[in-house]
Amino acid sequence: MKxxxxxxxxxxxxxxxxxxxxxxxxxxxxxxxxxxxxxxAATLKDPALIARGKYLTTVGDCVSxxxxxxxxxxxxxxxxxxxxxxxxxxxITPDKAxxxxxxxxxxxxxxxxxxxxxHGEFLYPAFSYTSFTKVDRDDALAIFAYLQSLAPVHKxxxxxxxxxxxxxxxxxxxxxxxYFREGVYQPDPTKSAAWNRGxxxxxxxxxxxxxxxxxxxxxxxxxxxxxxxxxxxQDWYAPDLSSRAHGGxxxxxxxxxxxxxxxxxxxxGAAFGPMAEVVASSTQYMHDDDLRAITIYLQxxxxxxxxxxxxxxxxxxxxxxxxxxxYAASCADCHGKDGExxxxxxxxxxxxxxxxxxxxxxAIRAVLLGGFPPTTAGNPRPYSMPPFAQKLSDADVxxxxxxxxxxxxxxxxxxxxxxxxxxxxxxxx
Amino acid sequence: xxxxxxxxxxxxxxxxHRRGAGGAVLTAVLAILLAWLSPLRAAAPGDNAxxxxxxTLQQRIxxxxxxxxxxxxxxxxxxxxxxxxxxxxxxxxxxxxxFHDGLRKYAPMEYMVRSxxxxxMREIAEYFAAQQVPYQRSxxxxxxxxxxxxxxxxxxxxxPALKVxxxxxxxxxxxxxxEPDIPGLVGLPYxxxxxxxxxxxxxxxxxxxxxxxxxxxxxxxxxDISAVAAWLATRQLPADTHALPAGSVTPPLVCGVLAGxxxxxx
Numbered sequence: 001m002k003x004x005x006x007x008x009x010x011x012x013x014x015x016x017x018x019x020x021x022x023x024x025x026x027x028x029x030x031x032x033x034x035x036x037x038x039x040x041a042a043t044l045k046d047p048a049l050i051a052r053g054k055y056l057t058t059v060g061d062c063v064s065x066x067x068x069x070x071x072x073x074x075x076x077x078x079x080x081x082x083x084x085x086x087x088x089x090x091x092i093t094p095d096k097a098x099x100x101x102x103x104x105x106x107x108x109x110x111x112x113x114x115x116x117x118x119h120g121e122f123l124y125p126a127f128s129y130t131s132f133t134k135v136d137r138d139d140a141l142a143i144f145a146y147l148q149s150l151a152p153v154h155k156x157x158x159x160x161x162x163x164x165x166x167x168x169x170x171x172x173x174x175x176x177x178x179y180f181r182e183g184v185y186q187p188d189p190t191k192s193a194a195w196n197r198g199x200x201x202x203x204x205x206x207x208x209x210x211x212x213x214x215x216x217x218x219x220x221x222x223x224x225x226x227x228x229x230x231x232x233x234q235d236w237y238a239p240d241l242s243s244r245a246h247g248g249x250x251x252x253x254x255x256x257x258x259x260x261x262x263x264x265x266x267x268x269g270a271a272f273g274p275m276a277e278v279v280a281s282s283t284q285y286m287h288d289d290d291l292r293a294i295t296i297y298l299q300x301x302x303x304x305x306x307x308x309x310x311x312x313x314x315x316x317x318x319x320x321x322x323x324x325x326x327y328a329a330s331c332a333d334c335h336g337k338d339g340e341x342x343x344x345x346x347x348x349x350x351x352x353x354x355x356x357x358x359x360x361x362x363a364i365r366a367v368l369l370g371g372f373p374p375t376t377a378g379n380p381r382p383y384s385m386p387p388f389a390q391k392l393s394d395a396d397v398x399x400x401x402x403x404x405x406x407x408x409x410x411x412x413x414x415x416x417x418x419x420x421x422x423x424x425x426x427x428x429x
Numbered sequence: 430x431x432x433x434x435x436x437x438x439x440x441x442x443x444x445x446h447r448r449g450a451g452g453a454v455l456t457a458v459l460a461i462l463l464a465w466l467s468p469l470r471a472a473a474p475g476d477n478a479x480x481x482x483x484x485t486l487q488q489r490i491x492x493x494x495x496x497x498x499x500x501x502x503x504x505x506x507x508x509x510x511x512x513x514x515x516x517x518x519x520x521x522x523x524x525x526x527x528f529h530d531g532l533r534k535y536a537p538m539e540y541m542v543r544s545x546x547x548x549x550m551r552e553i554a555e556y557f558a559a560q561q562v563p564y565q566r567s568x569x570x571x572x573x574x575x576x577x578x579x580x581x582x583x584x585x586x587x588x589p590a591l592k593v594x595x596x597x598x599x600x601x602x603x604x605x606x607x608e609p610d611i612p613g614l615v616g617l618p619y620x621x622x623x624x625x626x627x628x629x630x631x632x633x634x635x636x637x638x639x640x641x642x643x644x645x646x647x648x649x650x651x652x653d654i655s656a657v658a659a660w661l662a663t664r665q666l667p668a669d670t671h672a673l674p675a676g677s678v679t680p681p682l683v684c685g686v687l688a689g690x691x692x693x694x695x
Contacts, residue, residue: 069539070530264544280544334482334491345482369537370492374544381549383488386495387537390507428536 037104044105044145053146056139059290060132060205061282062147065089075099075153079161080126081233081427083219086161087126095152108144109137114182122172124162125180125219134185134204179220191300194289198297201290202226211238211274226301230359235426236273237357245303248353257295259344261286263378267343269352270373270382272366280374307358309411319395319414323403326396330388331404339408345383350408360415363401364423367392394420486556492541493553501557502565503618511621514560517672519609521554522547523686527636534633564616564670569662572655580660583653584614591648594681596657604661606672610686613672614661623658627651637685644682 043049057063066089068077076091076099091099100108107118115129116122123129135143165171185204187196202208203225213221214229223229228240228248240248249257252268259266261283264276271279283291328337334346341348349355354362370387373379388397394417402414482488487499496510497503503512513521527533529542529550542550582588584604587595597604599611606613614622628634629646636642649657680687 070532276544342482369540371541372492372545375546375549380546381486381489381552383482384490384492386491389537390496428540
């Protein structure tokens with residue numbers, strides 16, 4: 001089947017290259033780099049605009065992807081792993097040679113809104129322009145003004161870690177036809193201003209759907225928005241965000257959602273894995289109005305279909321019994337014998353979407369890695385969970401995870417020892 | 430809890446009946462006092478209350494202590510998780526920051542500290558620096574006497590031919606480290622010391638430039654690394670295992686971690 005997929009890719013690519021050339025040919029002279037910008041230099045130096053841009057840049061969490069571990073903020077170099085290869089993020093400081101120093105606002109707008117680079121090339125959608133296209137022009141200008149106000153950092157781009165056919169950018173024409181709809185967010189007049197603000201932030205700058213929806217084999221999101229999905233290669237499961245029946249946040253109050261985004265921890269759960277990073281560098285700094293707006297929007301997401309019952313797993317019974325013993329010995333002290341947790345300190349495991357996610361990924365990796373929720377102004381000294389990778393075998397981790405997915409009100413399928421083996425070796429990028 | 434409060438009230442109501450008006454006032458005062466006390470009492474651990482979580486740093490950092498020990502004593506049994514107790518706080522805080530920034534590469538530690546603030550990392554470092562627990566011995570592979578002699582030579586005298594200064598020159602005559610940035614080398618497992626020296630050669634452990642430990646590790650042969658690690662791990666502990674006061678040594682190399690101090694040649 002692999003050869004068939006390759007053949008299909010090749011044919012699509014050939015068509016796309018032709019289409020892409022035509023498309024870019026028709027667009028290239030419209031806003032050629034080097035032409036004078038309609039935005040004056042004075043506008044970009046407006047302190048109020050820069051301050052607004054700083055906030056919006058934080059809301060968009062640009063720093064997280066555009067900074068490598070230990071590197072200068074916004075100077076790029078972080079490697080984004082994808083199923084198609086590694087994509088290094090670019091330097092977005094205003095360095096002339098290696099950053100955005102020579103960019104005009106029009107160039108920035110075309111990248112953010114259309115996913116097209118300064119030289120007319122298609123950008124890889126690892127840069128989430130599928131969401132950022134919804135950002136309006138005023139906000140984009142503020143972000144650009146802020147980025148241009150940063151100290152320039154000279155840091156050349158790292159080479160693209162993609163091989164054929166994915167290194168042919170024209171091939172993205174096909175991808176774009178399937179998965180990209182350009183257009184600024186259009187408010188829904190039947191909804192409140194707060195709801196619309198929340199929808200704008202979640203769908204646009206917040207780019208929540210980039211993780212919180214399943215991706216197809218070609219890396220696009222066609223799934224129900226915010227219905228949860230596995231983050232490819234990084235191997236975390238970003239949960240469904242509906243707080244209604246069968247949603248991942250079922251039972252979460254407005255305050256719970258705000259607490260998680262602002263403090264990194266709520267009565268119902270704690271941020272860990274990639275979300276800990278999002279809270280640490282972005283959501284904890286959001287204004288209360290915006291957090292409330294996001295919550296109002298998320299709480300309007302529709303109920304979800306009931307999952308198929310996990311059913312009895314005969315072979316798993318012995319494993320679940322073994323898991324119960326491990327739970328009593330190693331987990332119950334903090335999470336409670338009935339998985340009830342301690343509000344705001346140790347997350348409950350009963351009814352917890354990270355325990356119940358369809359893949360079992362999050363529970364397995366949380367047991368292996370342990371860790372701290374992010375430090376925030378509201379929770380500067382968080383309680384932590386010990387890692388168990390060095391203490392429990394693959395079989396024991398599978399047993400205890402299967403137990404907690406099955407105990408109390410929980411009813412999710414058992415996980416396998418082979419999954420634990422695999423995720424034990426998932427690189428932590 | 431509430432039952433006991435109720436009992437006390439009943440007794441007082443009974444006594445007010447006997448004492449008349451004065452007793453009624455007393456009862457009212459007591460009732461107000463109890464009403465004032467009850468929320469506090471309800472929050473105390475009770476039969477059906479949630480388990481109380483100690484509000485201590487030790488409880489908060491269970492993620493650290495599960496490998497490094499409640500008092501940072503390390504895990505000599507495994508030979509890998511190093512002792513943290515009594516190491517200079519500046520050194521420990523710096524190591525956490527290095528894991529955060531990827532200068533030190535060890536995925537479980539990098540994951541652990543990635544979303545922690547520098548202030549919290551500093552507090553955790555100070556916790557372990559303040560711990561005082563006895564050292565424990567760990568296993569050392571059987572090595573020939575000549576190897577141990579070579580180890581002793583490198584630690585106490587260095588090797589001018591290799592431009593390797595003696596470990597003592599920086600880590601102190603007693604090898605217990607120097608405040609605030611230089612760690613002790615006593616009581617560490619053989620596996621840990623040899624793997625760290627190896628990591629400096631392969632670049633999975635680094636420090637602020639100029640990285641003198643990297644320079645030194647790269648001047649040593651793999652046999653020398655075994656020799657140093659073995660001699661250090663077998664060494665008897667000095668009576669006083671505390672780090673020496675700041676300024677006790679003049680490092681022979683210019684080191685980034687020491688803010689560029691030192692460098693009087695080897």
